[in-house]
Amino acid sequence: MTKRWIPIRETPLDGGISSSIERNDSVQLVVAIRPAPVVLDRLARVSAHPEQPRIVAQALLLSRSRGFIASCRVETGRLLATLAASRTGTLAEIGTGCGVGAAWIYSSMRPEAKLVTAEVDQELAGEVGKLFADDDRVTVLAADWRELTKAAPFSLLFVDSREPKKAGPDGVVDFLEPGGIAVLDDFTPTTTWPPMYNGSVDVLRQSWLTDPRFATSDVMVTDDACVLVATKL
Ligand SMILES: C[S@@+](CC[C@H](N)C(=O)[O-])C[C@H]1O[C@@H](n2cnc3c(N)ncnc32)[C@H](O)[C@@H]1O
DSSP states (O other), rough: OOOEEEEEEOOOOOOOOOOEEOOOSSEEEEEEEEHHHHHHHHHOOSSSSSOOOOOHHOOOOOOOOOOTTOOHHHHHHHHHHHHHHTSSEEEEEEEOOSSSHHHHHHHHTTOOOEEEEEEEEHHHHHHHHHHTTTOOEEEEEESSSGGGGGGEEEEEEEOOSSSHHHHHHHHHGGGGEEEEEEEEEEEEEOOSSSSSEEEEEEEEEEEHHHHHHHEEEEEEEEETTEEEEEEEE
């Protein structure tokens, strides 16, 4: 008995499904649900609601137009927005890139809060500055991350550049107010203690997770990425 698939709806719903009728030579009909490839692809890569605030969409457009692939993930962005909503004072970011992380923070920032982000690439900083030109609560610095000390202490700090990440807790502690939260992007999930990376102890992560000046958690944002969230005591 031969069977063949007769698609009755191939247009994927937004984040949804397509349907098919499996029919054999008898009159029996079997309805099956199978995700269209495009949906599977999206589901495999994004485990947060895929819709973005307008400012995030604008920053993503800028990323795409420049071929910039180092923007933070949707899941990390949503975590940043969640934390930003609880913060007053000055929120900050090290490594602006095309402004995606900054846009997520901005999307839920309290009216009385400010945001400052530093990017060493002057051209990038200029482009991102245009995205936030209408709101003087946001400053995009074309500067090395150390320049941010002038605007410190921060209530939230997204650390998304290699050098300050490598500097460990010592490099960041003075940027934060007591109770201030640092989010460090781009770690790889580990299930061991001590944490391992590439067959070796991840000394940097271990130093964050054991530093007595911080309460720190390793938060898995997707199955292949995690961030450190460290609150200054
Ligand atoms: C991973 S990307 C940042 C992505 C961005 N935070 C986001 O969420 O979309 C890292 C950025 O850090 C910038 N960067 C590298 N060294 C820096 C430094 N010393 N000071 C400031 N920014 C730096 C790079 O130019 C790059 O744009």
